[in-house]
Amino acid sequence: MIEVKNLKKSFGDKTILNDVNLVMETGKSNLIIGSSGSGKTVLLKCIIGLFTPDEGKVVYDGMSMIDASKDEKKELRQQIGMLFQGSALFDSMTVEKNIRFPLDMFTTLTSGEKLKKVNEVLARVNMEGANKKLPSEISGGMKKRVGIARAIVLNPKYLFCDEPNSGLDPQTSLVIDRLIRDITLEYKITTVVVTHDMNSVMEIGDHIFYMYQGRKQWEGSNKEIIRSNDEKLNEFIFASDFLQDAKQMRMMHEEQDKKEPANV
Numbered sequence: 001m002i003e004v005k006n007l008k009k010s011f012g013d014k015t016i017l018n019d020v021n022l023v024m025e026t027g028k029s030n031l032i033i034g035s036s037g038s039g040k041t042v043l044l045k046c047i048i049g050l051f052t053p054d055e056g057k058v059v060y061d062g063m064s065m066i067d068a069s070k071d072e073k074k075e076l077r078q079q080i081g082m083l084f085q086g087s088a089l090f091d092s093m094t095v096e097k098n099i100r101f102p103l104d105m106f107t108t109l110t111s112g113e114k115l116k117k118v119n120e121v122l123a124r125v126n127m128e129g130a131n132k133k134l135p136s137e138i139s140g141g142m143k144k145r146v147g148i149a150r151a152i153v154l155n156p157k158y159l160f161c162d163e164p165n166s167g168l169d170p171q172t173s174l175v176i177d178r179l180i181r182d183i184t185l186e187y188k189i190t191t192v193v194v195t196h197d198m199n200s201v202m203e204i205g206d207h208i209f210y211m212y213q214g215r216k217q218w219e220g221s222n223k224e225i226i227r228s229n230d231e232k233l234n235e236f237i238f239a240s241d242f243l244q245d246a247k248q249m250r251m252m253h254e255e256q257d258k259k260e261p262a263n264v
C-alpha cells in the first residue's frame with residue numbers, strides 16, 4: 001500500500017500540488033487521470049522520490065520515504081518497477097540485455113541465474129525467444145511488453161506506469177492493460193498508472209484518482225466514474241479524448257442497469 005499524505009509541491013510561487021491525500025492499495029491498479037498540467041507527473045515524481053515535496057509524506061507499507069535512512073531508500077528503490085512512457089529501452093542493447101540491466105545493477109546473481117530470470121519474465125509477457133532481438137526489430141506493443149518485463153524482473157512490490165498506452169492502437173493497448181492488471185494481481189503489486197486512456201480506466205481502473213488543478217478532485221472505481229455527478233470530472237470526461245468512449249460506456253452501463261440494477 002502506498003499512502004500520500006497532505007502532499008504539497010510548488011515551483012517558485014506556483015502551487016502545483018495542494019494537499020493531496022491518496023491511498024493506493026496492494027494488488028490493485030490505481031489510476032491517476034486529469035487534464036494536461038493538472039499535476040499528474042509531478043505527483044508521480046513526488047511518489048517515487050524524484051521530487052521532494054515541500055510538505056507531506058509518501059508512505060510505502062508503513063515506511064515514510066522522507067524519513068527513511070539511506071539504506072532503506074536504496075532497498076525501496078529496488079522494490080519499485082517503472083514502465084516509462086515510450087518504453088525507454090536501450091536501443092543498442094538486445095531485449096535480453098535490456099531486461100537483464102536491473103539485475104546487473106542491483107544483484108549479485110550468476111549469469112545463469114540472471115538468464116533464468118530474464119526468460120521467466122519474457123515468458124510472462126508472452127515474448128519467449130525474443131532474447132536476441134534489438135528494440136528496432138520489434139513493434140511498439142512488444143517494446144512495451146519488454147518494458148514491463150524489465151520493470152518486474154526484480155520482483156517489485158510497486159509498479160509505476162507512465163502513459164503505458166501512448167502510441168499504441170486500441171487492440172494492443174488492451175493487451176498491455178490486461179498484462180498490467182494480471183501482473184498486479186498475480187504478483188500482488190501496488191500498481192500506479194498515469195493515463196489519458198478511457199479504455200484503460202474502464203479495463204483496469206480498480207481505483208481512479210482524478211486530479212484537477214493540483215488537487216484530488218474525485219476518486220472512485222471504474223464502475224463509479226461513469227455515474228459520477230462531479231461536475232469537473234464530467235466536464236473532463238466529456239471534453240477530452242474520453243468523449244466517444246465515455247459516451248459509449250455510459251450507454252452500455254445504462255442498458256445493463258435496466259436489465260440488472262447495479263449496487264454502487
Ligand SMILES: Nc1ncnc2c1ncn2[C@@H]1O[C@H](COP(=O)(O)OP(=O)(O)OP(=O)(O)O)[C@@H](O)[C@H]1O
Pocket residue numbers: 011016034035036037038039040041042043
Ligand atoms: N521541474 C519543473 N519546474 C517548474 N514547473 C514544473 C516542473 N515540472 C512541472 N512543472 C509544472 O507543473 C505543472 C503540472 O505539470 P505536470 O507535468 O505534472 O502535468 P500533467 O498533469 O502530468 O500534464 P500532462 O498530461 O500534459 O503530462 C505544469 O504547469 C508544469 O509546467
